[in-house]
Amino acid sequence: MTLAPANVLVRRGAAASASLLVVFLVAWQWGPGWLGIPTFIVPPLSMVADEALRMWQVNHLLLHTGVTAGEVLAGFLIGSLMGAIFGYLLGMSPTAEVALSPYILALQIAPKVAFAPLFILWMGFTVYPKILVAVLIVFFPVMVNVLTAVRTVDPDLVNLARAFKATRAQIFWKVEFPSSLPPMFAGLRIGSTLAVVGVVVGELVGGNAGLGYLLSFGEGQANTPMVFVSILMLTLVGSVAYVAVILAERRVLHYMPARMRATLQ
Amino acid sequence: MPPTVRLEYRDVTMQFAGGGQKAFTAVSEVSFSMRDREIVSLIGPSGCGKSTLLNIGAGLLAPSAGAAFVDGERVTGPNAHVAIMLQKDLLLPWRTVMENVLFGAEIQGVARDERRARAQALLAAFNLTEFAGHYPYQLSGGMRQRAALARTLAVDPSVLLLDEPFSAVDAQTRMVLQRDLALTLQRERKTALLITHDLLEAVTLSDRVLVMSRRPGRIIDEIEIALPERDNPLARRQDAKVQGYVARLMDRLDIGSTADRSAPRAAGQDSV
Numbered sequence: 001m002t003l004a005p006a007n008v009l010v011r012r013g014a015a016a017s018a019s020l021l022v023v024f025l026v027a028w029q030w031g032p033g034w035l036g037i038p039t040f041i042v043p044p045l046s047m048v049a050d051e052a053l054r055m056w057q058v059n060h061l062l063l064h065t066g067v068t069a070g071e072v073l074a075g076f077l078i079g080s081l082m083g084a085i086f087g088y089l090l091g092m093s094p095t096a097e098v099a100l101s102p103y104i105l106a107l108q109i110a111p112k113v114a115f116a117p118l119f120i121l122w123m124g125f126t127v128y129p130k131i132l133v134a135v136l137i138v139f140f141p142v143m144v145n146v147l148t149a150v151r152t153v154d155p156d157l158v159n160l161a162r163a164f165k166a167t168r169a170q171i172f173w174k175v176e177f178p179s180s181l182p183p184m185f186a187g188l189r190i191g192s193t194l195a196v197v198g199v200v201v202g203e204l205v206g207g208n209a210g211l212g213y214l215l216s217f218g219e220g221q222a223n224t225p226m227v228f229v230s231i232l233m234l235t236l237v238g239s240v241a242y243v244a245v246i247l248a249e250r251r252v253l254h255y256m257p258a259r260m261r262a263t264l265q
Numbered sequence: 266m267p268p269t270v271r272l273e274y275r276d277v278t279m280q281f282a283g284g285g286q287k288a289f290t291a292v293s294e295v296s297f298s299m300r301d302r303e304i305v306s307l308i309g310p311s312g313c314g315k316s317t318l319l320n321i322g323a324g325l326l327a328p329s330a331g332a333a334f335v336d337g338e339r340v341t342g343p344n345a346h347v348a349i350m351l352q353k354d355l356l357l358p359w360r361t362v363m364e365n366v367l368f369g370a371e372i373q374g375v376a377r378d379e380r381r382a383r384a385q386a387l388l389a390a391f392n393l394t395e396f397a398g399h400y401p402y403q404l405s406g407g408m409r410q411r412a413a414l415a416r417t418l419a420v421d422p423s424v425l426l427l428d429e430p431f432s433a434v435d436a437q438t439r440m441v442l443q444r445d446l447a448l449t450l451q452r453e454r455k456t457a458l459l460i461t462h463d464l465l466e467a468v469t470l471s472d473r474v475l476v477m478s479r480r481p482g483r484i485i486d487e488i489e490i491a492l493p494e495r496d497n498p499l500a501r502r503q504d505a506k507v508q509g510y511v512a513r514l515m516d517r518l519d520i521g522s523t524a525d526r527s528a529p530r531a532a533g534q535d536s537v
Contacts, residue, residue, distance in 0.1 A: 154353075154355070156351060156353055156355055157355055157357070159320075159325055159349075160349065160351070160355050161368075161372065162325060162343055163323045163324070163325055163343050163347075163348065163349045164343070164348070164368070164369040164372040164373060164420060165343045165344065165345060165372060165373055166372045170372055174357075174368070174371075174372070175357070178357065178359045179357075179359075181359075253359075255358060255359045255360075255361075255400045255402075256358065256402070257402050
């Protein structure tokens with residue numbers, strides 16, 4: 001069987017990965033003590049776990065995680081939908097692209113997180129400024145990838161469809177849209193992790209809910225374990241978003257050779 | 266009763282505005298017609314406008330002067346009488362082989378059951394039935410070209426326009442595909458215009474070969490291929506007369522003297 005070596009490789013890799021995790025956790029628990037690092041700099045694993053339990057009971061950790069996750073989801077969905085729509089429109093209208101490209105470029109270069117204070121001035125300490133920062137940050141990778149994909153569809157494919165008397169709508173739905181999906185998913189993968197960045201910056205800047213709020217609250221109290229817990233939960237939220245995109249990609253792009261698809265790194 | 270004319274080019278001239286520079290003429294006053302069930306090959310040097318003629322026939326390009334007619338109707342745009350097939354298989358990677366074969370019929374709104382039945386018959390004819398549910402990347406180059414040919418036939422065109430359909434596959438696969446094409450065209454009673462650079466392919470597959478000149482492309486020769494067994498190009502290859510036809514085509518295409526002509530250009534490239 002030709003598959004056996006590949007399986008063995010995957011199993012070996014997974015085993016190495018698991019043992020690396022054990023080594024990391026052990027180093028985290030006892031490393032700081034051995035090296036004489038104070039617990040307010042690097043709290044050991046058990047201290048962080050205790051803090052997580054305390055936050056769960058006292059600080060509504062689940063609620064704050066839920067708020068952040070909800071903002072990430074909303075920002076990601078709206079941002080990628082708008083990115084895709086603009087990508088298709090600009091991809092199909094070179095005139096519009098030429099007209100708008102300097103402004104799009106300027107917006108793309110501007111650090112999106114810098115808009116957070118502005119959005120909070122506009123919308124107050126609500127969830128909306130956080131979502132808006134995420135929307136802005138997710139928009140670009142998706143739009144750029146879709147735009148490029150639409151622009152680079154093989155013109156012979158379009159001509160083939162035209163020779164079969166395809167309408168403009170048929171060309172879009174049967175040729176252009178499906179061929180833009182692989183690059184779009186690449187954009188969505190990037191967007192899913194960036195959405196977390198956008199939301200957490202918004203929460204850091206102002207508000208009283210979300211993991212970003214807990215992060216700055218913990219910092220204010222010099223509660224290092226709390227900061228660690230918040231970072232871990234943010235990583236968890238980002239991972240769930242990323243894995244969700246990967247699973248969706250596998251379903252949608254099932255027709256592609258396995259080696260062409262993204263792997264769970 | 267006079268034979269039916271399937272495809273006709275009448276004084277077709279095509280000029281392109283050459284990217285800000287002065288316009289160039291790709292083809293100039295080309296006229297020829299094809300009878301029902303005839304297979305005609307079009308050969309000529311690169312850039313002589315063969316593909317342009319094909320695109321005009323498919324309705325993808327509008328000629329600057331003259332017109333193409335299919336089944337007596339003037340071609341004004343893409344139409345259901347003709348179907349094209351290119352060197353690239355152009356199979357859609359997200360569709361299975363079956364769905365790819367259905368692509369054209371689906372666009373043209375052929376009823377679902379009818380197009381399914383037709384596609385199944387074509388897949389069977391091309392030995393692709395067991396691969397109906399496979400995706401293009403799982404197929405060999407030869408199978409992909411057969412799937413592309415099945416897709417072309419699935420819309421039941423009266424004329425097939427084939428632009429170097431087998432030039433991207435290896436020599437052995439090409440011979441098999443040539444046989445498949447010849448058999449299929451015979452069985453389905455189709456008319457076909459074939460562009461090729463392979464002189465042997467032109468001679469063994471066709472009833473008639475048209476030779477085009479350098480740009481601006483004109484038809485400079487027309488050779489009737491008086492060989493038996495048009496549906497068996499492999500047998501035709503063995504025919505003693507084939508070499509004579511190929512030699513005549515080489516002569517008409519100036520093959521031999523072109524080597525001398527391109528020599529200074531190659532030297533120029535070396536000096537860069």
